[in-house]
Amino acid sequence: MLDARHGAANDRRIEALLLHHEIETFNGAYAAALDEQRLMDWVEMFTDDASYVVISRENADRGMPVGLIYCENKGMIFDRAFALEKTTMFAPRYLRHIIGNLQVLAEEENGDIRARANYVVLQVLFDRPEAKLHQVGVYYDRFRRAGDQLKLAERRCVYDSLLVDNALCIPV
Amino acid sequence: MLDARHGAANDRRIEALLLHHEIETFNGAYAAALDEQRLMDWVEMFTDDASYVVISRENADRGMPVGLIYCENKGMIFDRAFALEKTTMFAPRYLRHIIGNLQVLAEEENGDIRARANYVVLQVLFDRPEAKLHQVGVYYDRFRRAGDQLKLAERRCVYDSLLVDNALCIPV
Amino acid sequence: MLDARHGAANDRRIEALLLHHEIETFNGAYAAALDEQRLMDWVEMFTDDASYVVISRENADRGMPVGLIYCENKGMIFDRAFALEKTTMFAPRYLRHIIGNLQVLAEEENGDIRARANYVVLQVLFDRPEAKLHQVGVYYDRFRRAGDQLKLAERRCVYDSLLVDNALCIPV
Numbered sequence: 001m002l003d004a005r006h007g008a009a010n011d012r013r014i015e016a017l018l019l020h021h022e023i024e025t026f027n028g029a030y031a032a033a034l035d036e037q038r039l040m041d042w043v044e045m046f047t048d049d050a051s052y053v054v055i056s057r058e059n060a061d062r063g064m065p066v067g068l069i070y071c072e073n074k075g076m077i078f079d080r081a082f083a084l085e086k087t088t089m090f091a092p093r094y095l096r097h098i099i100g101n102l103q104v105l106a107e108e109e110n111g112d113i114r115a116r117a118n119y120v121v122l123q124v125l126f127d128r129p130e131a132k133l134h135q136v137g138v139y140y141d142r143f144r145r146a147g148d149q150l151k152l153a154e155r156r157c158v159y160d161s162l163l164v165d166n167a168l169c170i171p172v
Numbered sequence: 173m174l175d176a177r178h179g180a181a182n183d184r185r186i187e188a189l190l191l192h193h194e195i196e197t198f199n200g201a202y203a204a205a206l207d208e209q210r211l212m213d214w215v216e217m218f219t220d221d222a223s224y225v226v227i228s229r230e231n232a233d234r235g236m237p238v239g240l241i242y243c244e245n246k247g248m249i250f251d252r253a254f255a256l257e258k259t260t261m262f263a264p265r266y267l268r269h270i271i272g273n274l275q276v277l278a279e280e281e282n283g284d285i286r287a288r289a290n291y292v293v294l295q296v297l298f299d300r301p302e303a304k305l306h307q308v309g310v311y312y313d314r315f316r317r318a319g320d321q322l323k324l325a326e327r328r329c330v331y332d333s334l335l336v337d338n339a340l341c342i343p344v
Numbered sequence: 345m346l347d348a349r350h351g352a353a354n355d356r357r358i359e360a361l362l363l364h365h366e367i368e369t370f371n372g373a374y375a376a377a378l379d380e381q382r383l384m385d386w387v388e389m390f391t392d393d394a395s396y397v398v399i400s401r402e403n404a405d406r407g408m409p410v411g412l413i414y415c416e417n418k419g420m421i422f423d424r425a426f427a428l429e430k431t432t433m434f435a436p437r438y439l440r441h442i443i444g445n446l447q448v449l450a451e452e453e454n455g456d457i458r459a460r461a462n463y464v465v466l467q468v469l470f471d472r473p474e475a476k477l478h479q480v481g482v483y484y485d486r487f488r489r490a491g492d493q494l495k496l497a498e499r500r501c502v503y504d505s506l507l508v509d510n511a512l513c514i515p516v
Contacts, residue, residue: 014186014358017365021189028273031290035310057438094229094332096308098272098290100442101372118375118442120466122292122308124332131308131333136440136466136475138379160438160468161475186358193361200445203462207482266401266504268480270444270462294464294480296504303480303505 020104023115023143026150031097034171039081042171047144047151048074054157054172057137068159068169080171094124095134095170112153113143119157121172135159135172192276195287195315198322203269206343211253214343219316219323220246226329226344229309240331240341252343266296267306267342284325285315291329293344307331307344364448367459367487370494375441378515383425386515391488391495392418398501398516401481412503412513424515438468439478439514456497457487463501465516479503479516 026045033041046052055067071077102117116138123134137159144153157172198217205213218224227239243249274289288310295306309331316325329344370389377385390396399411415421446461460482467478481503488497501516 010358010362013362013365014182017362018182018185018189020365021192025275028275031273032275032288035290096290096292096310096332098270098292098442098444100270100272100444101375103369103372103376116376118379118440120292120440120442120464122305122332124308124334126334129334131305133305133466133475133477136468138440160440160466162468162470162473186354190354190357190361193364197447200447203445204447204460207462268462268464268482268504270442270464272442272444292464294477294504296480296506298506301506303477305477 016104019113020102022150023104023113023141024102026143027099027102027117027139030152031099035095035097037095039085039171043074043078043081045152046074046077046155047146047153050074050077050152051154051156052077052152052171053155054159054169056162057158057160058162060156060158069171084170092126096122096131097172098122099139108142111145113150115139115141115143117141119172133161135161137161137172188276191285192274194322195276195285195313196274198315199271199274199289199311202324203271207267207269209267211257211343215246215250215253217324218246218249218327219318219325222246222249222324223326223328224249224324224343225327226331226341228334229330229332230334232328232330241329241343256342264298268294268303269344270294271311280314283317285322287311287313287315289313291344305333307333309333309344360448363457364446366494367448367457367485368446370487371443371446371461371483374496375443379439379441381439383429383515387418387422387425389496390418390421390499391490391497394418394421394496395498395500396421396496396515397499398503398513400506401502401504402506404500404502413501413515424513428514436470440466440475441516442466443483452486455489457494459483459485459487461485463516477505479505481505481516 030045050073052071053067054069059066069080071080098120099117103115105114105116107113118138120136121134122131124131137157140156140158141152142154143150202217222245224243225239226241231238241252243252270292271289275287277286277288279285290310292308293306294303296303309329312328312330313324314326315322374389394417396415397411398413403410413424415424442464443461447459449458449460451457462482464480465478466475468475481501484500485496486498487494
């Protein structure tokens with residue numbers, strides 16, 4: 001039989017586990033939206049004031065802000081998605097995200113939750129037969145609760161590769 | 173102190189989490205059976221009436237049923253495994269599955285559980301020194317409880333690559 | 345309403361889940377330490393008497409003990425890390441670990457916990473633009489509780505590739 005003290009410690013561990021699972025579920029849905037090219041569903045996963053940045057590890061390490069993608073609110077994220085949906089370059093490829101090593105880091109004073117996870121994006125271009133590593137990196141995230149859902153208030157994608165293997169700046 | 177209502181909501185979340193974990197554990201054991209070439213253990217992870225299909229995303233998207241592998245019951249799954257074990261082509265390779273982004277989708281009326289997960293199969297052929305991406309895709313699954321175990325009543329493996337890098341149709 | 349018997353079974357499942365999560369969290373922190381080249385943090389994740397081995401699947405399957413890395417206590421692990429930090433060859437690369445398919449296997453008589461997980465290490469070398477598969481394999485682990493933390497008493501990294509793509513023996 002667990003005593004009350006042990007029980008309270010366990011409750012905290014279970015709460016942490018539920019939050020971890022909630023973010024993992026979010027990341028699974030996020031990956032599915034991008035993999036299935038449902039870009040408008042992807043847009044809805046951000047808060048109105050969300051920041052979404054894709055930047056190289058090289059630039060991130062040196063504090064240089066220039067990135068492949070730089071959106072400072074949901075309107076800019078929408079514009080990015082809208083432009084891609086109109087681009088004939090975007091469709092002819094398959095993408096597949098693997099998101100792993102999720103770490104829930106801290107809860108901030110305003111209730112936002114900081115987390116990180118590693119990601120791999122695999123890509124099949126329609127003029128080549130096999131899957132290739134498109135991008136590898138880490139998400140640095142801030143999640144915010146909106147009703148009974150989580151949304152991204154910030155996702156900063158820092159990728160390792162020095163070059164990205166095509167000119168198109170697709171979201172990851 | 174949690175009140176009863178909060179407690180009941182939490183119980184449901186914990187139940188969902190336990191089910192998620194149970195399927196993740198299943199997928200871990202599934203991957204290990206294939207990675208260690210224990211094909212007869214792999215066969216036992218399916219129900220008698222199980223469907224097991226490996227099909228390209230291209231064909232799946234167009235509703236075309238032709239796939240690399242098409243088994244409509246456990247007997248056919250067994251035959252596939254048995255044939256591979258007798259094939260000298262199968263052994264000289266190492267396989268390694270990474271299964272991620274598990275999403276438990278819904279419980280059907282008959283109690284079956286629908287889920288999906290992304291997979292990557294990495295392969296080392298014995299005449300080449302390095303690991304390569306063999307196949308990348310998504311599992312669309314239906315799990316069924318059999319006693320205190322889960323079994324697959326359906327696993328539909330939809331792979332992204334346009335070609336698979338060798339003629340042998342190995343299970344994934 | 346759950347009865348007491350169901351409750352006790354559930355408690356065991358929740359305990360198993362919490363342990364699984366604890367090890368997953370450990371592996372996330374382990375990966376982050378290596379990916380961010382914080383080798384001294386990595387050293388601290390082992391017990392004083394820890395064994396750390398990196399060996400090919402080929403040699404492991406044949407019971408041959410020769411590996412890329414062979415450390416039989418924390419002092420040797422420290423030496424490895426210290427040597428690498430002094431090596432100008434180590435820095436010019438980015439590494440990214442994806443650890444998946446964690447399976448908690450058993451608790452031994454002395455309380456150690458045996459587990460396994462698949463890993464992929466992706467590498468970007470600074471003279472090549474793109475990420476490559478550096479190493480793919482499986483961790484066979486024994487964890488030990490030290491205060492309120494877990495430490496590795498044993499990590500045996502068995503990699504699939506026949507050759508590792510550079511001469512440097514970096515930890516995985």
